[in-house]
Amino acid sequence: MAGSRSSPTEPASAATPPDAIALDDVYRSLDVGWSGHDYAELATELAPYLSWIRAFLASGEPLPSHIENSGSIAVPIGESTTPEALFAALGEGARFSMREYPEYWVTVHYPNPEPVVTLLPKVLPGVPRKLLELSERCSHALGAPVGGIGGMFLGWLLPGFSWAMHTDHDNLFEQIATRVHVPLITTPESLWVWGRKEASGTEKWLLTTHLGPDQVHVVRVDVPHTVWNGHASEPRLHLILDVHEDAGRAWPYPARRES
Numbered sequence: 035m036a037g038s039r040s041s042p043t044e045p046a047s048a049a050t051p052p053d054a055i056a057l058d059d060v061y062r063s064l065d066v067g068w069s070g071h072d073y074a075e076l077a078t079e080l081a082p083y084l085s086w087i088r089a090f091l092a093s094g095e096p097l098p099s100h101i102e103n104s105g106s107i108a109v110p111i112g113e114s115t116t117p118e119a120l121f122a123a124l125g126e127g128a129r130f131s132m133r134e135y136p137e138y139w140v141t142v143h144y145p146n147p148e149p150v151v152t153l154l155p156k157v158l159p160g161v162p163r164k165l166l167e168l169s170e171r172c173s174h175a176l177g178a179p180v181g182g183i184g185g186m187f188l189g190w191l192l193p194g195f196s197w198a199m200h201t202d203h204d205n206l207f208e209q210i211a212t213r214v215h216v217p218l219i220t221t222p223e224s225l226w227v228w229g230r231k232e233a234s235g236t237e238k239w240l241l242t243t244h245l246g247p248d249q250v251h252v253v254r255v256d257v258p259h260t261v262w263n264g265h266a267s268e269p270r271l272h273l274i275l276d277v278h279e280d281a282g283r284a285w286p287y288p289a290r291r292e293s
Contacts, residue, residue, distance in 0.1 A: 185276030
């Protein structure tokens with residue numbers, strides 16, 4: 035499932051970049067008792083969000099991206115809001131651009147060097163029933179609240195897309211150390227990557243894995259990471275849920291493995 039260049043001498047740390055990373059230190063598969071039918075129900079209930087993404091991509095409107103002919107779109111799930119309200123939490127200095135369409139806004143902001151594109155529907159259909167069930171099951175399994183308003187979104191990656199390696203816990207817009215990923219559209223060429231940035235600015239991939247469909251995946255995002263959709267023509271779509279863990283909680287649950 036995953037590859038590493040060598041065995042680690044210590045668990046992955048956000049403060050000290052490792053020379054190698056063990057999968058158990060940054061990832062776990064979560065059994066929530068769901069069947070393929072449950073995941074299919076979830077995908078059906080999320081169909082309105084998918085239709086907005088496809089409508090924007092079919093419009094021919096430009097998609098800001100640091101990668102030519104590729105890009106990424108995030109779509110929040112939950113309560114209807116406005117771009118101004120969405121970014122108000124970042125303070126008065128938060129800067130974003132906005133384009134308005136009949137059914138949604140498309141915003142662009144720069145929490146990292148690359149542009150982050152968010153499609154914000156004007157009228158959201160509410161939180162799907164199966165998503166509420168999934169969040170409850172994940173919360174019970176992890177012992178921490180999962181999802182909730184402001185902590186649920188869809189992440190669409192076009193073929194060839196990848197972020198620069200980054201962390202999310204120290205990102206003003208996110209401030210999350212652990213997330214749940216549920217792949218809705220994926221291929222084996224879609225990879226999750228943990229690693230580090232060298233002093234020269236180059237990236238070193240230390241561990242890669244594919245997050246398979248019809249599964250719940252828990253990943254650390256306080257360790258330098260990225261994603262890569264390596265498929266030539268197929269997109270990648272994940273449901274992403276924040277894990278609202280206590281500041282003192284360590285990985286994995288319920289306590290960090292120290293040896």
